[in-house]
Amino acid sequence: MMGQLPEQQNELFYDFCLENHIPDGHLLRQIDQFLDFEQIRLHLTSFYSHTGRPSIDPELMIRMLLVGYCYGIRSERRLCEEIHFNLAYRWFCRIGLEEEVPDHSTFSKNRHGRFRDADLLRMVFDTVVQRCSEQGLIKGEGFATDASYIRADASKQRLVDGPVDWRPSPTQTRPVKEYLDVLDEDPAARRTQKKVSLTDPMAQWAGDKGPGQFYYSTNYLIDIEHNVILDVEPTPAYRIAEVNSTKLMLERVEERFAYKPSRLIGDTAYGSASMLEWLVKDKGIAPHIPVMDKSAGKPELFGRSNFTWEADNDRYRCPGGNYLQRFWRHYTKPRTGITKANTIIYKSTKRHCDRCELKSVCCPNVPHRKIARSIYETSRDVARDISKTVEYQQSCNDRKKVEVLFAHLKRILNFDRLRLRGITGAGDEFLMAATIQNLKKLAQLRFKPPDNRIITPA
Numbered sequence: 001m002m003g004q005l006p007e008q009q010n011e012l013f014y015d016f017c018l019e020n021h022i023p024d025g026h027l028l029r030q031i032d033q034f035l036d037f038e039q040i041r042l043h044l045t046s047f048y049s050h051t052g053r054p055s056i057d058p059e060l061m062i063r064m065l066l067v068g069y070c071y072g073i074r075s076e077r078r079l080c081e082e083i084h085f086n087l088a089y090r091w092f093c094r095i096g097l098e099e100e101v102p103d104h105s106t107f108s109k110n111r112h113g114r115f116r117d118a119d120l121l122r123m124v125f126d127t128v129v130q131r132c133s134e135q136g137l138i139k140g141e142g143f144a145t146d147a148s149y150i151r152a153d154a155s156k157q158r159l160v161d162g163p164v165d166w167r168p169s170p171t172q173t174r175p176v177k178e179y180l181d182v183l184d185e186d187p188a189a190r191r192t193q194k195k196v197s198l199t200d201p202m203a204q205w206a207g208d209k210g211p212g213q214f215y216y217s218t219n220y221l222i223d224i225e226h227n228v229i230l231d232v233e234p235t236p237a238y239r240i241a242e243v244n245s246t247k248l249m250l251e252r253v254e255e256r257f258a259y260k261p262s263r264l265i266g267d268t269a270y271g272s273a274s275m276l277e278w279l280v281k282d283k284g285i286a287p288h289i290p291v292m293d294k295s296a297g298k299p300e301l302f303g304r305s306n307f308t309w310e311a312d313n314d315r316y317r318c319p320g321g322n323y324l325q326r327f328w329r330h331y332t333k334p335r336t337g338i339t340k341a342n343t344i345i346y347k348s349t350k351r352h353c354d355r356c357e358l359k360s361v362c363c364p365n366v367p368h369r370k371i372a373r374s375i376y377e378t379s380r381d382v383a384r385d386i387s388k389t390v391e392y393q394q395s396c397n398d399r400k401k402v403e404v405l406f407a408h409l410k411r412i413l414n415f416d417r418l419r420l421r422g423i424t425g426a427g428d429e430f431l432m433a434a435t436i437q438n439l440k441k442l443a444q445l446r447f448k449p450p451d452n453r454i455i456t457p458a
Helices: 027-032 038-047 058-070 076-085 087-092 105-117 120-134 174-185 239-257 273-283 350-354 377-386 390-398 400-412 422-446
Strands: 142-151 159-161 195-197 204-206 213-223 228-236 263-265 286-288 308-310 315-317 323-325 343-347 370-374
Touching: 027 058, 027 087, 027 422, 038 058, 038 120, 058 076, 058 087, 058 105, 058 120, 058 422, 076 087, 105 120, 105 422, 120 228, 120 239, 120 422, 142 239, 142 390, 142 400, 174 422, 195 204, 213 239, 213 400, 213 422, 228 239, 228 422, 239 273, 263 390, 273 286, 273 377, 286 377, 286 390, 323 343, 370 377, 390 400, 400 422
Parallel strands: 142 263, 263 286
Antiparallel strands: 142 213, 159 195, 204 213, 213 228, 308 315, 315 323, 343 370
């Protein structure tokens, strides 16, 4: 017999509880088990007035943002609509069936106001990292670092050739004002850009990922035990800024969570001489990083590895038995011999090289042989020695764990382009995305279903 829908007849009274309609294995229920907003409320107290009409609960705003980043809902207008219709979203945000969902315009007001002034999103991220530590997900022995490009919210139509004369103007946008403030505070940011976005001048033009686009870099520092993200930092998409951000993240993790790794894993971009020196000498961290080295020489010619370093005498000995020294005569005024590139040039003499039988495979096109040795060469040698160990081979596999997180960020969380502009806007979005990734890791490894059994007395 064919069924038929009954005529619509609404009941007068309903007995409906959201709690009973959210499955125990639902992702939001799992995440909710690890959220704690008590410290956040105390932190925000000074940013609200004690008089006047009550504002929207900041916990509600954070929960709504977490829903958006968890399910790849990038539009705030659409996020409010989805929360209005979805029972699980309402339950997670603590919004009853008859309560109104806040308007989408409140996000912008809070993000650029109290939340940013209080550095709230950073505090939310740190709270989740602390929860990961309490749950035993952080070992603290090995860290890995890497960076990934994320497209900025900047159109090619607003592109001009640099440099740009940024004169004070009443019509300057917030990202432009933010960029000028950074230039005043950080002289290192005064770099010449070939192409500049008038919409978001802090974004970096790059074309090595395909057609030219404006990008920011999200920099991750993770603990390799369970892939927990310990810190995240936004930078313009160029190498020097990415390397410097790793130093900042390592010091911040040590200060806030008292974690200092015994080894740091990274790719060749982090193998510069100054970075290796900082890790080995200043921090006492073993660099499991390929050395950025161009001393192998041309094919069929001697490279630097063919020369023997004599540390006691401060010189090299060539395969032909001659020496390469820093100086071949004494100077009245002492000199260091250190170049602007932080290297020391060791050279032989023309007389020695002319009568050497190996000149044709050593320096056939120049009068005598030269070797540029970095002042940080000792630390580079430490990294070279580590690269020959079995532990280093394992580190090469562990380094891929950061790439897995970036793939999850872009493909699962749908985070391939920023919606906020400026370096602080990029930082806010990166922090929220990393927070969700850590919460998912907690839910995957430490979630315990609620015990709903009814115990009857004996």
